[in-house]
Amino acid sequence: MTIRDKVLYLEKVTVSFDGFKALNELSLYVDPGELLCIIGPNGAGKTTMMDVVTGKTRPDSGTAWFGRDIDLLKLSEPQIAQIGIGRKFQKPTVFEQLTVFENLELALAGNRSFMKTFLATMAAAQHQRVDEVLEIIGLTDQRAAPGRTLSHGQKQWLEIGMLLMQEPELLLVDEPVAGMTPQEIERTSELLLSLAGEHSVVVVEHDMEFVRSIARRVIVLHEGRVIAEGDMDHVQNHPHVIEVYLGV
């Protein structure tokens, strides 16, 4: 297997907390433009895996590569965000007092210093970018609404939109549909599906129905390692998976 054309490549990553192995020689890869779902019971290491990729947690051993030649283990959190890995946390946090438009504006890639932001004006291209993202996340009509007036689902989309403003190559999305209504879940699957292709998307999710509706490739984690991989049907019929995760 060649690792050179992967967006993300983890090899034998081990993370232990006080002797407990959150990740146990985990190896996985993400293809360019794919939508990968990662499922697994609580404590399987899903969030720890994301922490390693975004630089929040340093592994005890193993390697993590982004693209051809970027060693993620050598970079800090902000540096990793800069090179194009965006992460959406479980709990949505948008700026409540700022409008949807302003939320996206602040997420816009660009110089972050006080003076530069004080003097910043929006170029036509940046406007277009905000408009595009508003379209993608379906909040065009809410552009002038303050963040606090959005529904839970809309906040989640706005946050995905804020990630998109930073034009990441790889999007890590943690439990995007937790607490959503069925209609919102449906909108979210459409949104994530539309993002794949241009971006690589990794979704960590508990909701099996949701995963079934979007996944092309599913990875099942258990006790810090991959126990099954493939499409949803394959994974769901895998004896080991049935044993540890799907129950019965």
Add this chain to the structure above:
Amino acid sequence: MLLPQRSWINRSVRGTSAEARAGKWFLSVLAFVAIVVPIFNQLVPPTSAFHLSAYALTLIGKYMCFAMLAMAVDLIWGYCGILSLGHAAFFSLGGYAMGMYLMRQIGPRGVYGDPVLPDFMVFLNWKSLPWFWYGFNHFIFAAVMMLLVPALVALVFGWFAFRSRVTGVYFSIITQALSYALMLAFFRNDMGFGGNNGFTDFKDLLGFDLHSDRTRVVLLLLTAAALAASYLACRAIVESRAGRVLRAIRDAESRTRFLGYPVESFKLWVFVFSAVIAGIAGALYVPQIGIINPGEFAPINSIEVVIWVAVGGRGTLFGAAAGAVLVNYAKTYFTGALPEVWLYALGSMFIFVTLFLPRGIIGLVQSRIKAK
């Protein structure tokens, strides 16, 4: 200005048009004061009932200095969530810098007639001018110090506080401590700032007699201009993208950091800028009031400023200015008519506003306008 002219930006992103309208009102009122006050003081004869007295001139000038101070506090508290309970310290530092210049201007006209040493130094038996008094006989040097000293104190203090991620009530407490420490220091005679008497008995500023109404009118006009300029500068900040970052910091600091903004540096910039405005206000205050002493550093003064802002309307610049004028007018009235009632009135005003008018009087007026 720096704002791109896109109609819907002005509507939705640059804040409400109500804000811009109120800004026009605010500047118009200032212009009105700047035109009417000189006329009623200089052109209407003192015998007329419409003559504006020197006392009224001083009062109006004082209110405008306080309005600047309130705006400075509102910029960091209302927009960035930094509650400074020490802004009277920056105000006083600016005032002391001006006071030092005015003291040097007295020259040999002091009670002791020493050509160089101010009276209090002669009284303390000092033989020569302390080094930090050098240069204060030049107005330009003193003017630079009026800006530089508050800025430097804010820079050093803010750098340590923000870098250590001191926020919220802890920050407020150490700003109180800063102000209190400065007060104690300035009370000491050997500090070289006149001890508990501070500076007074000023004669003239740049050769103009401070006791003449004409000089007072000019000082008032300069104060009005400084207030307008501070207002426009603060508005340029809060309406820029940096201003939106400040509000983002106020509402979700760690999220802002996660977006890649250097939160500490933003706080430091705006804190220093706010201290400079407070310093200018203090520098304009001293020649009009005619005295500066360590009592100006008193922690209660800084707290009072916060009350002005809360009463007027936190998060609207003109609201802070209006609150300062309103509360101080009430103070002037009550301390004259019912002096023992004032502190109770101030306290209940603060409680009432906190409970029933979270957006202050301006917020009330705005919602009334909207309802119509």
